[in-house]
Amino acid sequence: MNESGCAVAPLIWHGDAENGWLEMLDQTQLPTKQVAIECRTAGDVFEGIRMLRVRGAPAIGVAGAYGLILAAQQIHSNSSRAFLGELTRQADWLNSSRPTAVNLSWGLGRLIRLAEKMPDSLSLTDRRSLLLEDAKAIAREDKAMCTAMAQHGLDLIPPGAGILTHCNTGVLATAGEGTALAVIYAAHRAGKNIRVYADETRPLLQGSRLTAWELKKAGVPVTLICDNMAAMVMRQGKIQAVLVGADRIAANGDTANKIGTYTVAVLARHHGIPFHVVAPTSSFDLGIESGTQIPIEERAAQEVICGYGKPTAPEDVDVYNPAFDVTPGDLITSIITENGIIRPVTKEIIEKTLGESWKPGL
Numbered sequence: 001m002n003e004s005g006c007a008v009a010p011l012i013w014h015g016d017a018e019n020g021w022l023e024m025l026d027q028t029q030l031p032t033k034q035v036a037i038e039c040r041t042a043g044d045v046f047e048g049i050r051m052l053r054v055r056g057a058p059a060i061g062v063a064g065a066y067g068l069i070l071a072a073q074q075i076h077s078n079s080s081r082a083f084l085g086e087l088t089r090q091a092d093w094l095n096s097s098r099p100t101a102v103n104l105s106w107g108l109g110r111l112i113r114l115a116e117k118m119p120d121s122l123s124l125t126d127r128r129s130l131l132l133e134d135a136k137a138i139a140r141e142d143k144a145m146c147t148a149m150a151q152h153g154l155d156l157i158p159p160g161a162g163i164l165t166h167c168n169t170g171v172l173a174t175a176g177e178g179t180a181l182a183v184i185y186a187a188h189r190a191g192k193n194i195r196v197y198a199d200e201t202r203p204l205l206q207g208s209r210l211t212a213w214e215l216k217k218a219g220v221p222v223t224l225i226c227d228n229m230a231a232m233v234m235r236q237g238k239i240q241a242v243l244v245g246a247d248r249i250a251a252n253g254d255t256a257n258k259i260g261t262y263t264v265a266v267l268a269r270h271h272g273i274p275f276h277v278v279a280p281t282s283s284f285d286l287g288i289e290s291g292t293q294i295p296i297e298e299r300a301a302q303e304v305i306c307g308y309g310k311p312t313a314p315e316d317v318d319v320y321n322p323a324f325d326v327t328p329g330d331l332i333t334s335i336i337t338e339n340g341i342i343r344p345v346t347k348e349i350i351e352k353t354l355g356e357s358w359k360p361g362l
Helices: 042-050 057-073 080-095 102-116 124-154 180-189 206-218 227-235 261-270 347-357
Strands: 011-014 021-025 036-039 162-165 195-199 222-225 241-244 248-250 255-258 275-278 324-327 334-337 340-342
Touching (some): 011 124, 036 042, 042 057, 042 080, 057 080, 057 124, 080 102, 124 180, 124 275, 124 340, 162 180, 180 241, 195 206, 222 227, 227 261, 241 261, 255 261, 261 275, 334 347
Parallel strands (some): 241 275
Antiparallel strands (some): 011 021, 248 255, 255 324
């Protein structure tokens, strides 16, 4: 069981590097069913990421790393050059499953760099084993980053605060207690008497299906609201802080997150409410200068007009369905990372906080 009290894990690796497989919690079936699926091939992982069976930028990064292990199981050439070539091809393919969350390319890139350094004398078994060891390390490190972010963010939460959050950023989205929700769990354990207001997060309802479910299981007071109620609860004085996650952060602090986050940031600024992004350093992409360069995934119209079985719009209506939007850095009060708090959000402070340990993705 996680320290939060929510006894679930989005990803569990079983076995060794030769014959192991990945257990993935199918989050599309929550909150009514808690069902795990077996991923035996890289294709299974690709499908799981693409169809949102696993989601949340850090968890996608871990899933991609494990998916590359499954791909390595199918590479049988003894040539180190051929092994690396096929592994890189598989990594590029896995990375295409979702284009916005940079953690995916970060995790895949880390394993590719490890493979590049392997000596020619290594056996296939040893190559696969070293890759699996590093994939597990990515998961362990993500868990530790969640803990560190929670501690850094705890002092930013006033006693008795109402906290608005958007999408899901907790146990279901990471290898630990989460990003934004990790701060919330820490505040709850510290006896700060908080209450969370969870946006439902249209069109796929990650806030209502996942965040409200997760917080209820952990015993954290939570009130579910529709997305279009955020301004009202802010005006009523119910919200003292906004905490959200991130899928990719540009060098200047512009932040891509689940669609609707930008709206919440504008509302928070208007009402004088601190708006905090909580994200590990693996969510930064210093290779892009601003949010205008962040690729925004567009998803199927069906998610909007018939998301969960019952049609809610004319079948042939034109639909625009971006999965993410970008919040400008100047609307963000702080970015909470495992290395510390970025405040104010500027390129210089971002670079200083990330330090020389930051590595790019693919």
